[in-house]
Amino acid sequence: MNLLPGLEAEQTTSLEQFTKFYYEQFDADRKQLAPLYRDNSMLTFESASVAGAAGIVGKLSELPFEKVKHAVSTLDAQPSSESGGILILVTGALLVDEEQRPMNYSQTFQLLPDGAGSYYIFNDIFKLVFG
Amino acid sequence: MMKRNAAPPTGPRNGSSTIRSKGGIQKRRNGPVRVDKDGDLDMEATNEKSKAGKGRLDAPSSSRGAKAGRGGNAQPRNSLVTQKAQQAILRGLSTDQASIRESRISKGNVYLKVDGLKSSKAASNPDGGIANLLSFLERKAKPVNPKSSKKVKIKKSSKDGDSVIITTSEEDSEAILKLNGFNFAGSDLAIQITTAPKLSSHGKKGEKKEVSDETKELQDKLKGILSSRYDTSLKLLNLSNLGADPGLIAIGIFNETTEDVSKLFPALMKVCDSIFTTKAQKREAIVSVSLADNSLANVSPVTTLAQTFPDLKNLDLSRNMLSDRRALEAWRWKFRKLENLVLTGNPIETSDPEYGPDLVRWFPQLQTLSGIQVRSPEEVAEIIEKAKSPIPIRGADFRDISQVAENFLRQFFTLYDTNRPQLAAAFYDNDSQHSISVNTAAPRGANNSVPTPPWADYIKHSRNLTKITHAPAKMARRHKGVEAIQKLWSTLPATRHPDILTQSEKYLADCHTLPGLPDPTGQSPYGVDGLIVTIHGEFEEDANSISGTSLRSFSRTFTLAPGAPGGPQIRVLNDVLLIRAWAPLATPTHVTTPPPLVNDQQKASIFAKLVEMTGMTPQYAELCLNDTAWNLEQAFVAFNNNKDKLPANAFLAPGTTLQGLMP
Numbered sequence: 009m010n011l012l013p014g015l016e017a018e019q020t021t022s023l024e025q026f027t028k029f030y031y032e033q034f035d036a037d038r039k040q041l042a043p044l045y046r047d048n049s050m051l052t053f054e055s056a057s058v059a060g061a062a063g064i065v066g067k068l069s070e071l072p073f074e075k076v077k078h079a080v081s082t083l084d085a086q087p088s089s090e091s092g093g094i095l096i097l098v099t100g101a102l103l104v105d106e107e108q109r110p111m112n113y114s115q116t117f118q119l120l121p122d123g124a125g126s127y128y129i130f131n132d133i134f135k136l137v138f139g
Numbered sequence: 140m141m142k143r144n145a146a147p148p149t150g151p152r153n154g155s156s157t158i159r160s161k162g163g164i165q166k167r168r169n170g171p172v173r174v175d176k177d178g179d180l181d182m183e184a185t186n187e188k189s190k191a192g193k194g195r196l197d198a199p200s201s202s203r204g205a206k207a208g209r210g211g212n213a214q215p216r217n218s219l220v221t222q223k224a225q226q227a228i229l230r231g232l233s234t235d236q237a238s239i240r241e242s243r244i245s246k247g248n249v250y251l252k253v254d255g256l257k258s259s260k261a262a263s264n265p266d267g268g269i270a271n272l273l274s275f276l277e278r279k280a281k282p283v284n285p286k287s288s289k290k291v292k293i294k295k296s297s298k299d300g301d302s303v304i305i306t307t308s309e310e311d312s313e314a315i316l317k318l319n320g321f322n323f324a325g326s327d328l329a330i331q332i333t334t335a336p337k338l339s340s341h342g343k344k345g346e347k348k349e350v351s352d353e354t355k356e357l358q359d360k361l362k363g364i365l366s367s368r369y370d371t372s373l374k375l376l377n378l379s380n381l382g383a384d385p386g387l388i389a390i391g392i393f394n395e396t397t398e399d400v401s402k403l404f405p406a407l408m409k410v411c412d413s414i415f416t417t418k419a420q421k422r423e424a425i426v427s428v429s430l431a432d433n434s435l436a437n438v439s440p441v442t443t444l445a446q447t448f449p450d451l452k453n454l455d456l457s458r459n460m461l462s463d464r465r466a467l468e469a470w471r472w473k474f475r476k477l478e479n480l481v482l483t484g485n486p487i488e489t490s491d492p493e494y495g496p497d498l499v500r501w502f503p504q505l506q507t508l509s510g511i512q513v514r515s516p517e518e519v520a521e522i523i524e525k526a527k528s529p530i531p532i533r534g535a536d537f538r539d540i541s542q543v544a545e546n547f548l549r550q551f552f553t554l555y556d557t558n559r560p561q562l563a564a565a566f567y568d569n570d571s572q573h574s575i576s577v578n579t580a581a582p583r584g585a586n587n588s589v590p591t592p593p594w595a596d597y598i599k600h601s602r603n604l605t606k607i608t609h610a611p612a613k614m615a616r617r618h619k620g621v622e623a624i625q626k627l628w629s630t631l632p633a634t635r636h637p638d639i640l641t642q643s644e645k646y647l648a649d650c651h652t653l654p655g656l657p658d659p660t661g662q663s664p665y666g667v668d669g670l671i672v673t674i675h676g677e678f679e680e681d682a683n684s685i686s687g688t689s690l691r692s693f694s695r696t697f698t699l700a701p702g703a704p705g706g707p708q709i710r711v712l713n714d715v716l717l718i719r720a721w722a723p724l725a726t727p728t729h730v731t732t733p734p735p736l737v738n739d740q741q742k743a744s745i746f747a748k749l750v751e752m753t754g755m756t757p758q759y760a761e762l763c764l765n766d767t768a769w770n771l772e773q774a775f776v777a778f779n780n781n782k783d784k785l786p787a788n789a790f791l792a793p794g795t796t797l798q799g800l801m802p
Contacts, residue, residue, distance in 0.1 A: 052649055073472070080605060082578045082604075082605060083603065083605050085604060086572045086617060088713055091655060093655070097576070099576075099717050109582070110582040116671070116673050118671065131671055133671070135647065137692070137722075137725060
């Protein structure tokens with residue numbers, strides 16, 4: 009997988025590509041997100057934390073909805089470590105199943121270089137921010 | 140069939156086009172499909188058949204309508220299963236459903252009318268040149284967004300006289316419209332937006348003919364069988380023991396019992412779908428379904444039940460071959476309204492006895508599982524009330540190290556409100572980075588009338604990278620180093636955050652360790668451990684008050700790490716702040732743990748113990764246990780609370796032994 013080839017922290021087009029790819033994949037078939045995570049990745053979804061790509065995708069697959077649509081409203085990012093990590097804060101609206109009312113969500117990603125020219129999601133912290 | 144149980148006439152027949160468009164079957168076709176008038180036809184055939192342009196169904200439908208009319212004026216809608224419905228059946232549900240999904244996610248379709256094909260050289264092609272025209276349009280249209288790798292796609296096309304009507308996405312339509320006036324095979328194309336194509340009656344007739352007599356006959360037979368299996372008073376569709384149904388055997392579906400339910404069942408469901416035109420009708424007419432005695436090893440042969448009757452309240456799966464909870468997994472997250480599920484007489488009772496809690500979790504309104512109460516109506520009401528969000532909201536997951544994050548947050552908001560220079564000096568150094576973005580489009584609840592103060596103070600700093608694409612602006616809006624950060628803060632309005640100690644419910648924070656952060660002493664090449672903290676909350680501003688309130692909500696992510704010698708002990712490396720219009724924080728969903736299910740053997744033992752402990756008669760003991768879901772402790776507590784009120788005959792005569800009472 010070469011998610012973000014040659015990404016530099018300030019290349020927002022690539023960050024936008026990342027978020028676009030992530031949410032499109034999430035909305036289409038979230039079971040296919042495994043390649044974005046590694047065994048040391050951690051997902052905190054509504055405060056339930058799981059580690060490892062398999063566990064994370066398992067958790068995501070179990071979420072109690074079928075149809076889901078993310079709409080990103082904001083995206084901000086900062087370099088997060090000297091080794092080239094990137095901290096991303098996304099907020100947007102989420103529509104699930106037949107629910108007509110969009111929900112606010114906030115999602116923090118920390119991407120780390122995988123040493124082979126790509127990035128993976130090291131931390132993924134998802135929260136619905138109001139109900 | 141099923142006419143007697145027709146729902147009150149609240150459906151399509153009331154006539155307003157808005158109501159009509161909500162019809163169950165039509166709704167599935169809201170997408171690019173061209174059959175969205177089916178419900179109308181049905182309706183008009185019974186009541187308004189004189190309407191112009193729809194007369195083609197008069198003959199068959201009026202005769203049926205007359206027959207149905209005997210059942211009373213309010214009824215004929217259900218009985219009227221016209222060819223239209225059969226078409227619906229034949230077209231199949233799966234494609235319809237795919238189109239909803241598509242239409243929910245895509246922006247919606249645009250219909251374009253393309254003229255000029257007839258005078259082109261391509262018109263002499265066997266297909267009239269349509270294929271050439273479509274590929275010409277797809278090839279020549281350039282995506283509106285030049286960066287987009289998606290090619291322009293025409294989803295559907297149809298002929299309308301000499302014009303060609305094409306269906307595309309909104310985005311693609313813009314690209315195709317730009318081809319207006321282009322020369323195609325010697326003819327200038329005229330392209331304009333049009334409304335959804337209406338199929339000519341001729342086209343419909345042709346389609347109708349595709350329904351073979353044989354199919355029609357089968358549909359009618361299945362309808363008859365369904366009708367005989369429907370109990371009007373119970374609103375029960377009894378699909379038990381289908382393999383022994385003489386009607387089905389006669390049709391040859393259960394030929395020598397070789398065929399299984401998986402062939403027949405989807406067809407039955409399609410027939411059901413054809414009978415009802417709205418979801419409300421279905422919900423009214425069929426509250427319970429029995430699938431008992433069908434030798435089901437899992438529910439996949441009958442899984443379409445969940446699509447046809449998603450709002451079912453009672454489902455009987457007794458005496459099948461279901462041997463573990465996985466056998467039911469296809470219905471996990473389906474039947475969101477199911478209240479009563481019966482699995483009695485399935486191997487699951489012995490081979491997977493702990494299945495209860497999972498099923499209770501899968502079906503959020505389940506109250507009774509195989510006769511045992513698993514939730515009270517009050518609990519269900521509470522779940523419905525609290526689970527307004529389909530994602531369970533949980534509290535915080537705060538995994539601090541030595542209270543570093545807690546201490547940081549306690550000081551942070553107080554200092555941010557009262558003394559920002561001191562805050563910057565205490566926790567920020569020259570590696571610290573800070574940026575702010577503003578989400579002006581955050582959804583808010585309908586009841587949220589809190590005014591949103593103007594964004595002017597923040598918007599000029601907003602580093603929302605979906606909007607700010609100019610590199611110098613991006614750089615300028617990322618503030619690095621204590622001085623830059625302090626300078627930014629000095630321009631922002633004064634704030635008041637709730638006290639994090641006394642009003643902790645106004646915050647939601649998560650915290651985790653974060654390895655690999657830069658070591659300011661340079662001693663550890665692999666970096667040092669720090670913390671990643673995300674916090675959501677609210678604050679007020681005096682400067683931007685509107686009629687006394689000036690609330691905003693925020694989400695903020697920090698990374699914290701050990702500081703350099705001579706600087707802050709704990710420093711902020713990243714501080715990413717997001718501000719949006721105020722909305723209350725999500726409150727954690729109340730999670731009820733259902734009581735464990737008890738099998739008969741356990742029941743006997745619990746029963747014996749309760750009788751022994753209380754001296755109650757078996758009848759009273761059983762009443763008491765039924766009230767407490769066979770939980771011995773709760774039953775005993777209930778007994779103690781009520782024993783003074785129990786009549787004398789609730790107790791066994793002294794000296795009676797249980798053995799003597801058991802049959």
